Amino acid sequence: MSRRLTVEADGGSRGNPGVAGYGALVRDTATGALLAERAEPLGKVSNNVAEYRGLIAGLEAAAAIDPGATVLVRMDSKLVVEQMAGRWKIKHEDMRRLALQARDLVTAIRDAGGSVRYEWIPRAENKDADALSNDGMDGLTVDRRHDGGGASSDAAGDDAADEGPTGGASAAACAPVPRRAGTPVRVVLVAEARSDAARSTTAASVQRLLGGAPRCLVTAPADDAVETAAEVGDLLDVGSVVDAAWSPTGEVVDAWDRVVARGGTTVVVCPVEVVQAVLAHVLGIPDERRARLAVAAGSLAGVEVWGDDDVSVAFTNRT
Structure with a gap:
């Protein structure tokens, strides 16, 4: 009897076309256990092309688990679902080519005794694939296989998952991300909040800005910083890494350089x-004048690094 698998796939583009990426995952349909995750940056393409690339990645991941599986594909792209089901015509050449590639994968699954059907779902029900597609847009490549019980292996290697102050998922989330042309390194600086209510507000602001996708989360060791990071981590579903260099007496410039060298967000x-x-530091303001920069407790500042000498401050004092 063939295995029953569910593919959840998504793709996105920041601009249309713009910086794009896809995300896909495979679950055991009966238990809901996570079996595989994939994400990849795509450069500058349209949102629909990214959606198709997510579908292809999901079908490939399912076939790698069981070539003859009974596959349910769930996507929030009405266009892709209707086109792959044969109810809508495919007019765009790029999408036609990708649809043929997806259909070849479907044919191989069917030839092996399996089947594939499609189901449209609201975007709110596709959050995990959406989070992976955001990783792809941030320049992160993900190729993880799970055993269905929570353990996973990553393309970076099993040893990488055991390193870092918090280990496990936090270390993996903070693994180096390859720099991609046209995709900046993004750093969100969060000024520690000083009350429980303010920390909740700050965490919600970070979530609105970044969505629910996993991100590398670093915190200074001060109590207010650690507690603020804990609130942020709860909403982003990622643990924090404590780095003493992000303290007033620490090597802040070195800490900044490490974050930029890591890449991603x-x-x-x-x-x-x-x-x-x-x-x-990034604006070239002398140390004796930096106190003139208005930064409120609990606020967010965003910095984008496009190249060695191409840095922009996207916003400050966001709440």
Whole structure:
């Protein structure tokens, strides 16, 4: 009897076309256990092309688990679902080519004794694939296989998952991300909040900005910073890594350089004066003038690094 698998897939483009990526995962249909995750950046393509690439990746991952599986594909792209079901015509050449590639995978699954059917779902029910597609848009490539009980292996290697102050998922989330042309390194600086209510508000602001996708989360060791990071981590579903260099007495510039060298998107929770120090560093403001930078406790500042000398401060004091 063939195995029953569910593929959840998504793709996105920041701009249409714009910086794009896809995400896909495979679950055991009967138990809901997570079996595989995939994500990849795509450069500059349209949203629909990214959606198709997510479908293809999901079908490939399902076939790798069981070539003759009974596969249910769930996507929030009405276009892809209707076109692959044969109810809508495919007019765009790029999508036609990708649809043929997907149909070849479907044919192989059917020839092996399996089947594939499609189901449209609202976007709210596709959050996990959406989170992976955001990783792809951030330049992260993911290819993980799970045993269905929570353990996983990553393309970076099993040893990488055991390193770092918090280990496991946190270390994997903070693994290096390859730099991609046209995709900046993004750093969200979060000034530590000083009350429970303020921490909840700050965490909600980070979630609205980044969505629910896993991100590298780094925190200074100060109590207010650690507690703020815990609130952020709960909403982003990622553990924090404590780095003493993000303290007022730490090597802040070195800490900044490490975050930029990692790539991808990193959230750093630290004291107000450390946020000021980083902004002064990237803007070339002398140390004696950095206190003039207005940074409120609990606020967010966003910095994008496009190249060695191409840095932009996207926003400050966001709440």
